[in-house]
Amino acid sequence: MPAAKAPATLTLTGAIQGARETIPFMPGLAAFGMAFGAAAAQKGMTLAEACLSSGLVFAGLAQMVALEGWTRNWTFSALIALGLLTFTINLRHVLMAAAMRPWLGQLPAWQSYASLLLLADNNWAAAMRYRTEGGSDVGYFVGAGFITWVLWVVSTAAGHIVGGGVPDPKAIGIDLVVPAFFVAMLLPNWRGRREAVGWGTAAVTSLAASYLLPGWWFIAIGAVAGAFAGGFTDDER
Amino acid sequence: MTSVDPGTLLAICVMAAATIFNRTAGFFLMRLVPVTPRVRRVLDALPGAVLVALLVPNAVRGDAAMLCGLTAALVVAKLTKSDFLAVLAAMAVAAAIRAFP
Numbered sequence: 001m002p003a004a005k006a007p008a009t010l011t012l013t014g015a016i017q018g019a020r021e022t023i024p025f026m027p028g029l030a031a032f033g034m035a036f037g038a039a040a041a042q043k044g045m046t047l048a049e050a051c052l053s054s055g056l057v058f059a060g061l062a063q064m065v066a067l068e069g070w071t072r073n074w075t076f077s078a079l080i081a082l083g084l085l086t087f088t089i090n091l092r093h094v095l096m097a098a099a100m101r102p103w104l105g106q107l108p109a110w111q112s113y114a115s116l117l118l119l120a121d122n123n124w125a126a127a128m129r130y131r132t133e134g135g136s137d138v139g140y141f142v143g144a145g146f147i148t149w150v151l152w153v154v155s156t157a158a159g160h161i162v163g164g165g166v167p168d169p170k171a172i173g174i175d176l177v178v179p180a181f182f183v184a185m186l187l188p189n190w191r192g193r194r195e196a197v198g199w200g201t202a203a204v205t206s207l208a209a210s211y212l213l214p215g216w217w218f219i220a221i222g223a224v225a226g227a228f229a230g231g232f233t234d235d236e237r
Numbered sequence: 238m239t240s241v242d243p244g245t246l247l248a249i250c251v252m253a254a255a256t257i258f259n260r261t262a263g264f265f266l267m268r269l270v271p272v273t274p275r276v277r278r279v280l281d282a283l284p285g286a287v288l289v290a291l292l293v294p295n296a297v298r299g300d301a302a303m304l305c306g307l308t309a310a311l312v313v314a315k316l317t318k319s320d321f322l323a324v325l326a327a328m329a330v331a332a333a334i335r336a337f338p
Contacts (some may be wrong), residue, residue, distance in 0.1 A: 024321040028328070048239045052246070056253035066252060074244040079251050086255035092287055093256070098263030099283040102272060105264075112264065119260045128284045171335055173306060173328035179295055180310035180327030182288045184320035187311075189285040198282045199289045206290035207297055219290050226286030231279030 006136035008106035010115070014139025018123065018130075019147040021140075025122060028177035029148060030155040032060055035169040036067075037159025043070045047160045054156040058120065058149055062089040091220040095227075096124045103131055104138055111138070118145025121178055125185040132188060198230020306331035 033054065040050040040063075057063055066082060074082075097116055104112040115138055123144035130140050169175060189195065206222020213221075270276055296307045306327035314323035 025324065028324065045245065046240050046242075048241050049245050049249070052241065053249045053252070056249055057256050059252075059256045062252065062256065070248075072242065072244060074248050079248060082248055083251045083255045086252045087259060090256055090259040092291065093259040094263035094266075095283055095287050096263070097260055098267045099280050099287070101264055101267035102277065102280060105268070113261055116260045116264055117257065125284075125288065171332065173302070173331035173335070176303065176306045176310075176327040176331045177324055179292055179303070179307055180324045181320055182292055183307055183310040183327075184314040184323040186285060186288045186292070187314050189288075194278075194282065195285060198286050202286040202289040203293040207294050210294035210298065218294055219287070222290030222293075223283065223287040226289060227279050227283040230282030230286060231275065 005103075005131070005134065008103055008136055008138055010107055010111055010138045010142070012139060014137030015143030015146070016139075017137075018126070018140035018143030018145075020143075021126065022123070022144045022147050025177065025181065026147075026151055028174060029122070029151050030158075031169055031172070031174045032177065033152045033155025034159030034162065035174065036060060036063055037156040037161075038163055039064065039067050039159075040156070041160045041163050043067050044072070045070070045160075047157060050160045051153055051157050054153045055149075057086070058118075058152060059086070059090050060152070062086045065089060085215075089216045091216065092121075092223065093119055093124075095220060095223050096121075099128065100124075100141075103136075107138060115142050115145075118142055118149060120145055120148050122181060123148055125182060129185050129188055194230050194233045197233040198226045200226075201229035202226025300335075302331040302334040305334055 036054065037050055040053065041047075045053070053063055062085070066085060069078075069082075071078065097119060100116070104115060107115070118141070123141055126144055127135075127138075127141035202222045202225060205225040206218045209218035209221040267280075272280070292307065296304050309330040310323040310327040313326040314320065317323070
């Protein structure tokens, strides 16, 4: 049992460590940001608008998908649809933040909520592994998130300026950066029977939901099913 | 270049509100749930389940390059314990498959 974990702290040293361990992934993240900037330019967004989007929304997949239906004339119903689309694509963040409660919940509320504003897939996955390995400094999560945010905004601007000159992200495998990182983050979590049941349930449920339901519900449905299946599987002792 | 259309700004703010809600709601809601050992086990099982639920449909329903690239990432991560090498291997395999179909 990972019961004896050190209490949570939040230090600059931790933030620097988190930022430093994100550096190897900066080229991949930057390429994704540039792809968004270039696509935003094609859709008629100004440089300032594209950077505002990356800075305030800070959710690559949602920003990319929302561009498909981007317009100059936002009606009330179009705005509602945009909000719902963003919510469902990023529903996984609700679960990711819930999983951080036992750790971040030890900090004062303003620190934990401010930290969570920097929640992205890559710093969450890295921080959960860091926590599994016994780390306690929330700064690790914040530092990795902050450097990701800076890079995301800067690369969006670069992509918008370069425009059509950005290479096709799929041709150089940019779309594999985040999933491949997830694979590497997943492996150290394997312990045995509980993971076999939980992960198996998540795999089958998410795949089935992806065929049966439109949009991005499959991630949340598969994750919740897998977490309950795993959490209710008791270790043999 | 630096102009911001009010409608566009409104749309960006709607998206930002949704992502801020997503980032904080799960953490807030868990305050209302007493963390019993059972709840703790479900929370501990959640990160792996989120990753699997993201990965499996992506791998199964993506192209051959995605499936082969992620398989390469799995093997390299297992052998080297390096997340960076796993990502590089996945990109290299996918780029190669897409370059020579």
